[in-house]
Amino acid sequence: MIKKLVILIFILFFISLQWYDLNSKTSNLPIDEPVIDEPIEEEIKYTIVIDPGHGPWVNNDVEPIAPGSDKMKRKYGVGTVGNTTGTMEREINLNVSLMLRDLLEKDGFIVIMTRTNHEVILSNIERVELANDNNADLMIRVHNDSHQNQSIHGASMLVPGDVGYASDIMDISRQYGEIILNTLVEEVGMSNRGIITRTDQTGFNWSKVPIMTVEMGFLSNPDEDRLLSTSEYQEKLAYALYKGILKCFNKKTLLNQIE
Numbered sequence: 001m002i003k004k005l006v007i008l009i010f011i012l013f014f015i016s017l018q019w020y021d022l023n024s025k026t027s028n029l030p031i032d033e034p035v036i037d038e039p040i041e042e043e044i045k046y047t048i049v050i051d052p053g054h055g056p057w058v059n060n061d062v063e064p065i066a067p068g069s070d071k072m073k074r075k076y077g078v079g080t081v082g083n084t085t086g087t088m089e090r091e092i093n094l095n096v097s098l099m100l101r102d103l104l105e106k107d108g109f110i111v112i113m114t115r116t117n118h119e120v121i122l123s124n125i126e127r128v129e130l131a132n133d134n135n136a137d138l139m140i141r142v143h144n145d146s147h148q149n150q151s152i153h154g155a156s157m158l159v160p161g162d163v164g165y166a167s168d169i170m171d172i173s174r175q176y177g178e179i180i181l182n183t184l185v186e187e188v189g190m191s192n193r194g195i196i197t198r199t200d201q202t203g204f205n206w207s208k209v210p211i212m213t214v215e216m217g218f219l220s221n222p223d224e225d226r227l228l229s230t231s232e233y234q235e236k237l238a239y240a241l242y243k244g245i246l247k248c249f250n251k252k253t254l255l256n257q258i259e
């Protein structure tokens, strides 16, 4: 009886050894890495909303400056004007925006314009809702600056602050804004006035997508006014903004092609 028991224990011990051996062999087998079918960065279709600032007249109707706010602001203004050339800001904003649209569309971006002429004019909230509704990857508002001091010149980038819907997109907006501004001043050669956080912009406070306003130069500065009014300089600006957007979305192949 004892002998049988010893044999049984021995058999059980032997089986458990085999089982252990088999398991350890199995665990040492090379595991096939699952092939993840990730889309290549270059193939992702990004949606960009371009907002050429202002319109041909002032719309004094008002809208809330932020979701849930009692503070009201007019729906849009007419913008500034070149103090030497008399060029309207809205013209330059639209020209550069249309050039930027063409460059991006050529590379497969989906581009939505808030206006393509001076007739159809949306309010600041309506413009941003275009971007929100289309779940845009970026909305860029194209503007020019003005100052009482005519010597002030250069480009700056306005970005949203911690207000309204913008709280969720302020960090990424700043990140993209820095990339685009740095590319702009590097490519075009104007002075860099830096990133400015603005909490008083209706267009920012209602945005659920990354958003920024590029101020490409001062129409109150005679030199910049003259430059901004030429189509050659406008083309340079559009190209630099395009390149900045390519950098935001890490479009390495396209960037290599144009370097």
Ligand SMILES: [Zn+2]
Pocket: 053, 054, 079, 080, 089, 143, 144, 145
């Ligand atoms: Zn403006």
